[in-house]
Every structure is written in structure tokens, then in C-alpha cells.
Amino acid sequence: MIISWTLHRLRADLLVLRNVVAAVRARPVQWVALWILVTFIGCALFADMLASSQPLLLYFRGHLYLFPNLFHPAKLRIYDNELLLTYLRPGDWAVLPIVPWGYNGHDLSHVLSAPDAAHWLGTDSSGRDVLARVLHGARVSLIVGILSVCVLIVVGVTMGTVAGYFGGILDVILMRLLEIVHSIPTILLLITLLAVLSPEGYGAVVAMTVVIGLVWWTDVARLVRGEILRVKELDYVQAARAQGAGTARLIFAHVLPNSSSPVLVSGTFALAAAILVEGALSFLGFGIPDDMASWGGLLNEVRSNVEAWWLALFPGAAIFATVTAFNLLGEGLRDALDPHLRT
Amino acid sequence: MEPTNIAAQPLIACRGLTKHFSLPRGIFGRPRIVRAVEDVTLQLERGETLGLVGESGCGKSTFGRTLLQLIPSTAGTIIVEGLDVTGLSDRQLRPWRRRIQIVFQDPYSSLDPRMTVQQLVAEPLIINKIGTNTRERSDIVKELLFQVGLRSDSLSRYPHEFSGGQRQRIGIARALSVRPEYIVCDEPLSALDVSIQAQIVNLLLDLRDKFGIGYLFISHDLDVVRFISQRIAVMYLGRIVEVGTRQAITEAPRHPYTKALLDAIPVPDPKRRKRVTLLGGDVPNPIEPPPGCAFHPRCWRMLQGKCNIEAPPLVLGDMGRQVACWNPIE
Secondary structure: OHHHHHHHHHHHHHHHHHHHHHHHHOOHHHHHHHHHHHHHHHHHHOHHHHEOOOOOEEEEOOEEEEOHHHHOOHHHOOOOHHHHHHHOOOOOEEEOOOEOOOOOOEOOOOOOOOOOOOOOOOEOOOOEEHHHHHHHHHHHHHHHHHHHHHHHHHHHHHHHHHHHHHOHHHHHHHHHHHHHHHOOOHHHHHHHHHHHHOOOOHHHHHHHHHHHHHHOHHHHHHHHHHHHHHHOOOHHHHHHHHOOOOHHHHHHHHHOOOOOHHHHHHHHHHHHHHHHHHHHHHHHOOOOOOOOOOHHHHHHHHOOOOOOHHHHHHHHHHHHHHHHHHHHHHHHHHHHHHHHHOO | OOOOOOOOOOOEEEEEEEEEEEEOOOOOOOOEEEEEEEEEEEEEOOOOEEEEEOOOOOOHHHHHHHHOOOOOOOEEEEEEOOEEOOOOOHHHHHHHHOOEEEEOOOOOOOOOOOOOHHHHHHHHHHHOOOOOOHHHHHHHHHHHHHHOOOOHHHOOOOHHHOOHHHHHHHHHHHHHOOOOOEEEEEOOOOOOOHHHHHHHHHHHHHHHHHHOOEEEEEEOOHHHHHHHOOEEEEEEOOEEEEEEEHHHHHHOOOOHHHHHHHHOOOOOOOOOOOOOOOOOOOOOOOOOOOOOOOOHHHOOOOOOOOOOOOOOOOEEOHHHOEEOOOOOOO
């Protein structure tokens, strides 16, 4: 019942969201930031269609293949774009992605080459296309950012709600726990964990996500606790109590929805910070394994090839743009939501 | 006073109801206690409007909220139809909360800003399982809005789209939705313009006539209270100093404080001058109330050696008249 009620309230939340979008739109800087993020999220979602070592659409020996790069028919697995083009017979045709290189495709004729017509943003020391790796790297960065923020919001909101609403000894215990967790150095903990576990593939992403989420919930918990202390004494919550509302309804229908706007703001800033942590760890060589693309991992290559400026500039710019955009958006949200706090 | 509904016992009887708030103290400080409500004994009858007057900060609102157990009481008992409800949990209170509702002072903070009027008024219905489906509840809500004089196209609008008076009507509709027998009106007028106040008072009177609802009408404005109430209780610094019928209180006040409150009501006639008693000074600090009768520092009938030493008990006179004074006006 509570869930259906909460769903019922989504309409109200959408209305608030519309106001927020309008408010963000009124600020050109935030509007640009929003579009930068939309672009990067688009890159992350459609990385396989933008940069791939196999064609998007292929008519080959009388068969039509749709997105062979995604579904990998066994027959075509051995071909990459370059090889395939040499095998095309009259009547065969292929639609190649804009960047005809995969994030792990090695172009051995172009090793560590500066940006040119074949590789728009150059290649690394294994002949891998930098643009393809930047596009696919957006996935890792955004997944780490978004998932760890999801974890920290779930943990933080739960802790903050319990501490703020129920108070008493529970509040004291949770706040001391919060102070302990708050003092844990995230990067150090992550380096140790990743060194001990040395996870493969997406295991590293999961490890980072979980650790960041479980260490960084403290800010959100503090904010939520403070808001709940304020909101739970308001007359409308007391009115619901006077009508006989139970604790669950009071929390989920009245207190939480009216305490949640700072979470959105804090979460946005945390997202930017999480992306930076992933970048830093991968740059140090502890983060994402080399066979996956990540922005920090690209920067790591510069340490052994200092003269390859394109290896530093483009992934660096991507990190800078994403983090700045998230921070600007966070500021915009803070300004946009502030008047709503005092309804 | 004509007897409205004769029953063996009052709907709500509170005896010795007390609410103290303890303030945070320094390391070496003594614990400081605000005595917001002190030993209040009152009977609230079905269908009767009891006005509760007193200056700002005298504990009227705290009394109302303690009565509904929205804040736990420090001492005393609240008996609803013979059942002691003091100290029950929210869950245990649910069955009688439905019967006794509250309208708040501030129509801005008493409505959840993220809920539509439909959701606000339907919430008590959902909580108390009135109406089987959304459609049925929606019909009830429309009917309620009609009764409080709101247009039914307000259903999908949010509280911030309404004026203070309209919001107060929404609050009243919400309180009415569960068909309560009694409504605690916690200064429902003080946030409104004078013209709107009259409308809300008339609405409350209409609803009383239509549904036989009893009110505890809390206000600092004795003028409004004497218009709406059948019985009046006067509160000073957390204590009841005088209780009586409207006529008795307004025509023959016995406690000096009641007299002073009555004299303070402005008369809209510049030619008429009456002999008035104006109170000097302020309400004393409820953390350190004066010894004896709390009113004695401001009282012109103070008996030295009596009023400043011993607190007067609330003495029952004829016609249910109660006065707490050592030297009452005869």
C-alpha cells in the first residue's frame, strides 16, 4: 500500500523535476553542462555503434548481418573492418561505424602515432585508437560514478532517516559510526583492496563502486538526518499523525519526500568525485585492467610515453569536462531546489 | 447553556494534565524546565464548543497537542469515554484519533507541499480505510470540498496555489473527512486576515450545526472566543485560572486576569469610554514562574502574604464555574 502510495506521488515529483529543468534551462552555464553530460551518456550508451572493429550493417556473401559487432556471428569473428573490406566481393557492402576501430583493436601499422586522418585522436603504444578508447572509456567512468552514487544514496538515506527520525541512542550510535567511516581514506582503501583482490574485467568496476558507495554515504546521511529533524516536527507531519498514520507512512509519504532535495545535489557532486577517483586509480595502474578502456587507464600510458601529448590531452579533457559538468549541474540543482525547501 | 448531548460521561476528560519541556543545560547548570502546561483538569463535552483563551506562549497550543497525544504528557491522565489513552503508542491511538481531529494554526506548514488537494484530503480516508476504491474516495473528497466551500476543480492543485483562507478550508476538510466527533482548533484564525477570519468562523459554526461536532477552540482573541464558544476556559502560564459558561465569563468575570482580558477587547465606538483595567508587564518566564499565584506580579487585587506565597486551587462554584483566585471579583 505504501509502495502504491509512493508511486502515486511520483507525479508530484515529476512536476518538481519539470520546475528543476526549467530552472536549469534559465542558466546558460548549467544548460551547457547538461548537454555535455547528455553527450557523454550518449557516448557511453552507444559506444559500440560509434566505435567498433566490426561493421554496423553488412551484406556479405548473400547474407545481411545487422550489428554483427554486437551479436558476433561466428562466421565473421575473425574479421575486423580493415580485413573485411579486402574480402568484400562485388555486390557485398558494409556500413562502418564513424570510428572503424574497436577499443581493443590493434593497428600495428600505427603505433603511438599522433592524430591524423586514420586515427583522429592518435593511437597508444599498442596501436589502439584513442578516440575509440575515449568513447568506450565513458562507460567505465559513468558506470563507476552512477552506481557508486546509487549505493551511497541508498546507504546514506537509510542511515540518515533512521538516525534523524528515531533519534535517541540509535542516533548517537549511527552518528559515531558515521564519523568513523568518514575518516577512512577512500583511495588508500581502494588501492589495498584492488591489490589484494586483483579483480578481472568488470570486477574492478564493481569493487570501486561498492567501496566508494560504502565509504561516501556519510555526507548524504548527515544532510538527510538534518532535513528529517526539521521536517518531522512540521505541522503537516503532525497532522498525518493526528489522522492515525503509521510510522511507515509518515516516513515514506511525508518526511522523506520533503527531505530529499539536498540528496540530489550532494549525489551530483559525489558522482563527479567518484569519476575522479576512478581516473586517479586507473592512472596509478591499480584500477581498471588494461584490456578494458578507461580514461584513467589512457592517462596511465602517458607515464611511459611522455612525448605522446594526445594520450594526455583527450582523456584528460574528457575527465575534466564530465567532472566540471557534474559539478556545475550540482550547483544549478542546489540553486534551483533551494526555494522549494522553504515552501 | 442549554444541554446539547446528555451522556453519562464527557467525551474527553483530562485530569491533572501536565507538560514540561526540559531545556538543554550547560555542564554545571541546573536542569531547566519549561512548565508549559501545569495540572490542567478540563472536561470536553460532545457537541460543545469550549473556548480556551490566554496570551501568546501561555501553553494553549501545547495543551491542545498534548490532549491529542501528539506530544507525550509529563503527568496526568486523558480519559476518552472512560478509557485512559495517556501514553499509548500511535498504533494503539489510531481508533480514537479518527474521532478527535485537529486544525492547525499555520495553514502554510500544515499541508504537505508535495501533495495535491485530492491526496491531502483523501489521506485520512486511506489511513482509516474509509471508501473502498479511489473513485469512491474521490467522491467523498469532492463532497467535503463542497462542504467547506472550495470548488471541486481544486482537486489536482497544490497547496501553494491557494490563499491562507482557502488552505485553512483544506485543513478543515481534511479534519472533517473521517467524520470526527470533536475537533481541536489550534488558533485556526490567527494567521488569517480579519475578513477571512469571519468566513472561517462561520464555516466552523455551520459544520457544528450540521454535524454536531464539538470544538476545543484555542485562541488568544477573547472576542472571537466569546462569539463561538458555549463554555470558556482562561489559561495563564500553563494553568487554568477560570472556567465557566460564556455568559458567566463575559458578563461577570471573577478572576482578575479574565477581567483584564475582557477589558482589552477594543470597542468599535470612539465615544464610548469604559473604565478599563489595563495589565502592565509581561507574561512571566515559564522557566521560573513566580511563587504563589503566577499572576500576582501583575494583579491589582493581590493580597500580600497570600497570593505571593501559595498558589490558589481551582475551586468549583455553582453552574460549573471554576476560579483559581484568593481574592476573586464578586
